[in-house]
Every structure is written in C-alpha cells, then in structure tokens.
Amino acid sequence: MSWQAYVDTNLVGSGKIKSAAILGRQGGVWATSSGFNLTPEEQATLLAAHDNTAQTQASGIRLAGVKYLTISVDERSINGKKGVDGCVIVRTKQAILIGTYTTPSQQSEAAVVVEGLADYLIGVGY
Template sequence: YVDSNLLLTGHFSDAAILGQAGGSWASSSNFQVSPEEQSALTRGFEDQSTVQASGVHLAGVKYLTLQANERSIYGRKGGAGCICVKTKQAIIVAIYKAGAQPGDATKCVEQLADYLIGTGF
C-alpha cells in the first residue's frame, strides 16, 4: 500500500502505515517513525491539544500542526507537510514533497484510509 497507493502518485517523499497498538506495518525505505513519535501521534488523535501545542514529530522532523481531529492530523514544514490519518487499527503517515498540492495529497491519503476502514483495518 505504501508504494502503490502513496509513493507512486508522485505526491509523497515518504510514507508508513503504523499499527495503533505500536509497530510499523509498512514504510518507505529510510523513513523510521520512532516509538516515542508514534506514541505521541497516537495520543494526538485522542487529545488534539497535545499536537496543537508541540507539533507533530515524524522521523526526527517537527511539523507545525495545521489541523487535528480524532481522524486526521495535518502538519507543515516549509513547503512540505505531513498527513496522518487514523483507521480502525492503523495510522497512515505520508510526507508530501515541497511543490506538491496539499489538497491532492490529502485526498489520496484519506481515500486509502477509507479503503482500509472498509476492509476492517
């Protein structure tokens, strides 16, 4: 899913599918979300004030939180940004490139999340 549904679209430089209970299900090469970052991200879906106050940290990079709710967290760093979407069992994390259209990138990740939710994940 990471390669075929996200990276091959050309919008993203890195992506991962993380388990809500911990661990990485799949990720692009050289994109490692630490256990601490994953735990903070998971908490951010439950209490959005945590990511609103301190931003989103992914693979050692801090993103300014633009929007956060119980399903989606969006962040930005310069011209690039992150899209994090929670499904029933997973969290999809995608980093869009500077120059990518954030709206197109967001639609891509949200559609993948809807598909995973529809299949029970």
C-alpha cells in the first residue's frame, strides 16, 4: 500500500479524521490529504515536538496555519485542541502521523484511528 493510500483510506477514509499527513522522521512529506499543506517551519516543529515535550506543551502545535493548544504530549503522542476540534500526532520508528478532526468526531475516536495505524506501521518496521 502506498503512503498516500494510508492517508486516504486508513486516516481520512475512516470518517473520523478530517485531514491527515505522514512525515518522514528524517524530513519530508510522504503523503498528505488534499489542501492540508504543512509549511517547512511546521514540519520542523513536528520533527522536534516529541523530543522537547515541555516546549510543545507550552507553545502548542501549528498545522496548516491552524494553532492547536497542546492537551497532552509524550515521546509517542501529542493531542491538541482548538475549540471543539483537535489533532492527534503519533510518532513511529520512521514516520510521524498527523490527523485533525472536527465535530462531531471526538478526540478518543480520532486517537483510535491514528494510534491504530501507528501500531500497525511499528509492527511492520516503520
């Protein structure tokens, strides 16, 4: 399966994720949903976000020009909120998965989708 298919089918295709992207941990966008454009600055911040959890908690995360307050962050996952909408970001061995959601989807539903794909990718070496 292509990286774009993971975004289109597994993430956005779930109906719980509005927009999504997969970044390589060495840099570069592997796949993204239509119109979800991460700037080079946003990509650089995402690559460092899990390693500097205090900074990520204090500063929040910006995705495609939208700023999310950081609700929780650890070495694997970041959860952000903007009003009733939010984002889930999960780091695997080689990639960073990003999913945003809007009402009526909830954080718990979005997290199951993004975390589930992350678990699968980790299991196959990514």
